[in-house]
Amino acid sequence: xxxxxxxxxxxxxxxxxxxxxxxxxxxxxxxxxxxxxxxxxxxxxxxxxxxxxxxxxxxxxxxxxxxxxxxxxxxxxxxxxxxxxxxxxxxxxxxxxxxxxxxxxxxxxxxxxxxxxxxxxxxxxxxxxxxxxxxxxxxxxxxxxxxxxxxxxxxxxxxxxxxxxxxxxxxxxxxxxxxxxxxxxxxxxxxxxxxxxxxxxxxxxxxxxxxxxxxxxxxxxxxxxxxxxxxxxxxxxxxxxxxxxxxxxxxxxxxxxxxxxxxxxxxxxxxxxxxxxxxxxxxxxxxxxxxxxxxxxxxxxxxxxxxxxxxxxxxxxxxxxxxxxxxxxxxxxxxxxxxxxxxxxxxxxxxxxxxxxxxxxxxxxxxxxxxxxxxxx
Amino acid sequence: xxxxxxxxxxxxxxxxxxxxxxxxxxxxxxxxxxxxxxxxxxxxxxxxxxxxxxxxxxxxxxxxxxxxxxxxxxxxxxxxxxxxxxxxxxxxxxxxxxxxxxxxxxxxxxxxxxxxxxxxxxxxxxxxxxxxxxxxxxxxxxxxxxxxxxxxxxxxxxxxxxxxxxxxxxxxxxxxxxxxxxxxxxxxxxxxxxxxxxxxxxxxxxxxxxxxxxxxxxxxxxxxxxxxxxxxxxxxxxxxxxxxxxxxxxxxxxxxxxxxxxxxxxxxxxxxxxxxxxxxxxxxxxxxxxxxxxxxxxxxxxxxxxxxxxxxxxxxxxxxxxxxxxxxxxxxxxxxxxxxxxxxxxxxxxxxxxxxxxxxxxx
Numbered sequence: 001x002x003x004x005x006x007x008x009x010x011x012x013x014x015x016x017x018x019x020x021x022x023x024x025x026x027x028x029x030x031x032x033x034x035x036x037x038x039x040x041x042x043x044x045x046x047x048x049x050x051x052x053x054x055x056x057x058x059x060x061x062x063x064x065x066x067x068x069x070x071x072x073x074x075x076x077x078x079x080x081x082x083x084x085x086x087x088x089x090x091x092x093x094x095x096x097x098x099x100x101x102x103x104x105x106x107x108x109x110x111x112x113x114x115x116x117x118x119x120x121x122x123x124x125x126x127x128x129x130x131x132x133x134x135x136x137x138x139x140x141x142x143x144x145x146x147x148x149x150x151x152x153x154x155x156x157x158x159x160x161x162x163x164x165x166x167x168x169x170x171x172x173x174x175x176x177x178x179x180x181x182x183x184x185x186x187x188x189x190x191x192x193x194x195x196x197x198x199x200x201x202x203x204x205x206x207x208x209x210x211x212x213x214x215x216x217x218x219x220x221x222x223x224x225x226x227x228x229x230x231x232x233x234x235x236x237x238x239x240x241x242x243x244x245x246x247x248x249x250x251x252x253x254x255x256x257x258x259x260x261x262x263x264x265x266x267x268x269x270x271x272x273x274x275x276x277x278x279x280x281x282x283x284x285x286x287x288x289x290x291x292x293x294x295x296x297x298x299x300x301x302x303x304x305x306x307x308x309x310x311x312x313x314x315x316x317x318x319x320x321x322x323x324x325x326x327x328x329x330x331x332x333x334x335x336x337x338x339x340x341x342x343x344x345x346x347x348x349x350x351x352x353x354x355x356x357x358x359x360x361x362x363x364x365x366x367x368x369x370x371x372x373x374x375x376x377x
Numbered sequence: 378x379x380x381x382x383x384x385x386x387x388x389x390x391x392x393x394x395x396x397x398x399x400x401x402x403x404x405x406x407x408x409x410x411x412x413x414x415x416x417x418x419x420x421x422x423x424x425x426x427x428x429x430x431x432x433x434x435x436x437x438x439x440x441x442x443x444x445x446x447x448x449x450x451x452x453x454x455x456x457x458x459x460x461x462x463x464x465x466x467x468x469x470x471x472x473x474x475x476x477x478x479x480x481x482x483x484x485x486x487x488x489x490x491x492x493x494x495x496x497x498x499x500x501x502x503x504x505x506x507x508x509x510x511x512x513x514x515x516x517x518x519x520x521x522x523x524x525x526x527x528x529x530x531x532x533x534x535x536x537x538x539x540x541x542x543x544x545x546x547x548x549x550x551x552x553x554x555x556x557x558x559x560x561x562x563x564x565x566x567x568x569x570x571x572x573x574x575x576x577x578x579x580x581x582x583x584x585x586x587x588x589x590x591x592x593x594x595x596x597x598x599x600x601x602x603x604x605x606x607x608x609x610x611x612x613x614x615x616x617x618x619x620x621x622x623x624x625x626x627x628x629x630x631x632x633x634x635x636x637x638x639x640x641x642x643x644x645x646x647x648x649x650x651x652x653x654x655x656x657x658x659x660x661x662x663x664x665x666x667x668x669x670x671x672x673x674x675x676x677x678x679x680x681x682x683x684x685x686x687x688x689x690x691x692x693x694x695x696x697x698x699x700x701x702x703x704x705x706x707x708x709x710x711x712x713x714x715x716x717x718x719x720x721x722x723x724x725x726x727x728x729x730x731x732x733x734x735x736x737x738x739x740x
Contacts, residue, residue, distance in 0.1 A: 174594035175554065182469065204630050205594040208440040254442040254671040254697075255655040 001259050002036075002272045005212055005247060006043040012054030012153060012187035019181045021210040022190035025203065030216040030243040032263060034064075035270045037192045041070075041157055042077040044188075048087055048155070049079060055187035057146030057154040059139055060090045063163035067092045089142045093159075097167070098130070132164075132172040136179060143185065153187035156180055161191045161206065162198070170202055177209050216263070217244045241265055245272060401527035402459030403430070403583060408683040413461065413583055413622055414529035416451030419707035421529050423695070424679050425688060428622045428646060430583055431575065432680040433613045435644035436626040438590065442652030444672040444697055445626040447705055449587055451532050452624050454479045456585040457542040458530055464549045464569045466562055467589040468596050472550040475589075479538040482530035483704065533703045553588075557597045559608040562588075566612055566623075573620040584621040586612075591627040602636045609643050617682075645680035650697070665713045670696040674707055 005022060013019040022040070026033030041060070047053040060070055067090040074081050074088070081088050096102075143154035158164070164173050180186050195203045195215075207213050218239040242264050249257040261272045404412045404426060412427035421427040428434055438445040456463050457479070465472055551565050566586060573584045591609075592599050599605075609625070616623045629637045629649075641647055651673040653660065661667040674695045679688040695707040 169600075171594055171597055171599050174599075175597075178468075178593075178595045179470070201631065201633075204440070208594060208628055208631060248441065250441050250652070251655060253699075254444050254652060256441045256652045257655040 001247065001261060002039065002245070004249070004259075005214065006040060006047070008212060008249070009040070009044055009155065009188040009190060010047045010053040012155075018211075019183075019186045020188050020212065021177070021181050022188075022212045022214065023206050023210040024190065024192045024214050024216075025195050025206075026192075026216040027194065027196045030218040030239060031194075032216050032243055032265055032270065033192050033194060035265055036214065036216065036245070036263070037157075037159070037190075038073055039270050040190060042074060042079070044155060044157070044190075045074055045079050045088060046077070053155075053187070054153055055147075055155040056087065056152045057143060058088045058157060059142045059146065059154060060088065060157045060159070061093060061135075061139060062090055062159045063093045063097070064160040066094050087146065089146055091138060091142055093135075093163070097163075130167045132168050132176040135164075136176050139180065140183065140185075147185070153185050155187050156189040158189070158191035161193045165198060165202060170205055174205050174209060177206075181209070211250045213248045215246050217246060219244055219262070244275070402456075402461055403580060404528050410683055411580060411583075411620075413459075413585075414455050415448070416453075416455030416529070416532060417448070417705055417707065418529040418531065419695070420448075420674075423676060423690065423707065424646065427529070428624075429680050429682055430580070430620050430622060431617045431682060432622055432645035433609075433616055433643065434622060434624045434646040434648070434680075435640065436624065437641075437647070437649035438626050438628045439650050439652045439672070440628055440630050442650065442672050444650035444652070444674070446589075447534070447697070448648070448650070449589055449624065449626060450479050450534070451705060452585065453587050454481070454532055454538055454542075455530060457538065457547060458482055460547070461583050461585050462547050462549075462569075462572075464551070464566065464584070464586045465589070466551040466553050466565075466587070468552070468554045468593040470552055470554060472552050476543050476548060476550070477537060479543075480532040480534045481536040481538045483533040483536075531704055534699070534705065535703050553591075553598075554593075554596050558601070559598055559604055563608055563611060567615060570615045570619045570621055575618055575620050580620050582620070584619070586616070586621060586623040588623070588625045591625050592631055593628070594631055599631070602633065606636065606639055606643070609640060613643060613645075641677070644678060645682065647676075647678035649675045649677060651675065661713075663713060664696070665711045666696070666698065666708070667713075669698045669700075671699060672697045673710075 008020050009022060011020075024033050024036050024040070026036075044053070045058060048055060048058055060067075062070060070090055071081050079088075081090075139156060143156065147154050161173065161177075164176075177189070177191070180189055191206075193203065193206055219242050220235050220238060242262060245261045245263040247257075247259045247261075249259075251257055260275050262275050264271045264273065402413055404414075406412050406426045406429070410426075410429040412421075412429055414421055414427045415424070436445050436448055453463055453465065453476075465475070467475060469475065549565070549569065551562060553559075553562055556562065569584060569586065573582060592605060612623055612625075627640065629640075632640065653670060653672055657667075664670070674697050676690060676693050676695070679690070681687060692709050694710055696710055698706050698708060700706055
């Protein structure tokens with residue numbers, strides 16, 4: 001459910017806990033990751049500006065789109081970044097990530113180009129993305145600049161971890177993300193990943209580091225690989241408009257909540273609906289189970305109430321020997337198919353009873369060899 | 378010690394003196410092994426006494442759940458409570474911060490678990506024909522639990538450990554995030570372990586090493602798989618010749634499958650933790666007590682030093698529950714009672730013959 005994810009990001013981190021982190025993962029078969037990212041971004045921004053969230057500001061680290069794109073996007077959603085109390089800052093890692101323009105100018109190869117009319121108040125060009133610690137420092141600096149000091153927190157949105165992984169090793173990217181998560185002033189963080197651009201390990205690393213993982217999958221898998229097939233073409237077309245949205249949320253108590261939704265891409269944006277068909281989400285995790293040989297408290301009390309044979313002798317009452325043929329008081333005890341083994345007791349107005357079924361009724365009574373003769377129940 | 382030493386084989390080590398009193402933190406076991414407690418009494422019972430001195434315990438984490446932290450916390454707290462020095466390494470920048478989350482032993486001792494040891498039932502009731510001719514002779518077993526309580530404490534996860542246990546002489550912390558290779562950690566471990574050499578005399582003190590998330594991705598060495606493997610191997614050999622136990626947790630999903638297998642072979646005792654899905658109807662129908670469970674613990678391998686006889690456990694999967702959200706208990710998985718009217722449940726649960734998860738957890 002997209003709402004629960006946005007709510008989790010809005011609520012942020014508890015004291016002494018790492019900030020919630022969301023990974024949005026997609027692939028070529030269902031390429032809506034960026035739409036989802038924008039959706040989450042706009043939701044979180046509106047929460048922040050309305051003052052409903054734990055974080056007081058948002059730093060957008062943009063690698064794959066120019067900052068003006070985000071300004072446009074937020075403006076379309078009704079959020080005017082420039083005048084919004086400077087709650088949203090965009091760290092521009094898109095225009096000149098490796099600092100080439102400066103180096104070219106230095107080398108004197110061409111005259112300085114006129115800068116784009118960028119909103120210098122909201123965008124800040126980062127020229128050295130190879131060093132993750134510098135990136136970390138810039139993000140933290142921007143964030144602190146947004147919210148001031150003290151107990152306030154800010155959120156971080158990373159456009160695309162793919163670009164980060166291009167420039168730096170996986171362990172330094174992982175270090176950056178985990179340091180951001182454990183920073184006292186970061187409230188929540190989310191990022192986008194295109195899983196087919198990397199080895200499986202990178203996706204595994206990012207899933208390890210995040211507390212919520214959403215993945216996008218196509219609704220219909222094409223039957224076989226032939227792309228040219230008409231049926232497959234229409235399926236692929238279908239897949240470009242709709243998809244399945246899976247969410248795995250790691251809860252604080254250690255359980256994992258698994259949810260699924262359908263996602264539709266329309267002109268106006270993205271919408272989430274519940275799945276039309278029930279998908280089987282079970283993991284097939286069936287461990288070796290045993291039968292319970294323990295007794296619960298109630299069962300133990302019942303067992304203690306049973307008067308065993310020969311125990312009641314010597315009470316002054318006449319001793320009756322049971323020969324197994326007279327039926328005892330009706331038992332309300334149903335024979336259950338389950339193999340929970342209990343001593344055969346019956347809860348019967350405070351006292352326990354023993355239910356004894358004689359082996360066979362055919363034998364003549366009072367035969368010499370009858371071992372049950374002195375049964376006393 | 379109250380534990381009865383049963384002779385399981387005709388070869389038994391000649392122990393010259395009666396078991397030397399080593400204090401509450403150590404317990405003698407068969408074949409000359411000495412155990413220390415894992416901090417979880419259920420786990421000690423499952424493993425046959427605890428972690429043997431000189432063994433390497435490895436815990437495979439689940440990326441989706443923090444249960445390995447519960448094991449780590451109990452392990453570390455138990456060591457501190459028994460005055461066993463601790464070396465703790467973690468990928469956090471400030472590992473000392475984690476010490477503040479260590480649990481404290483539970484105060485009241487009437488928080489006993491509901492499970493009785495069936496052999497020690499008090500007042501065994503016997504229906505005996507000639508009982509009426511004799512007087513009542515009560516056979517009361519005195520619970521021999523007092524000795525056990527000292528060896529393994531119940532930890533209250535909501536109460537932090539008192540400050541005086543965390544003094545610098547007892548706890549040494551190392552951060553492994555920024556070190557480019559493992560030589561620093563190896564040196565620290567070597568100096569730590571050299572303080573507890575093993576010789577045939579009595580054991581004065583035992584040490585514990587706890588390494589959290591050894592192959593965590595933010596560590597600079599995390600893609601140097603051969604180096605990590607050789608570190609584990611050298612740690613294992615150092616631990617073997619000293620009176621210490623090393624506990625390493627690692628996320629197997631981040632390792633390549635062949636290395637994952639190699640690491641599993643390195644361990645003397647191998648455990649793994651697993652997350653469980655929330656509100657899963659199938660599991661709640663299959664298992665009793667599903668609501669209280671937070672995860673599963675699998676015991677893949679139990680350390681057997683000094684003996685060739687393997688341990689074959691009745692069950693290898695246990696559920697992790699937090700009683701009253703405070704006390705960690707491990708329970709066997711029990712099948713929920715089946716409704717007699719529907720006869721189909723045995724069909725669907727037919728897959729319960731295999732062990733829990735496939736892939737790199739199969740051993």
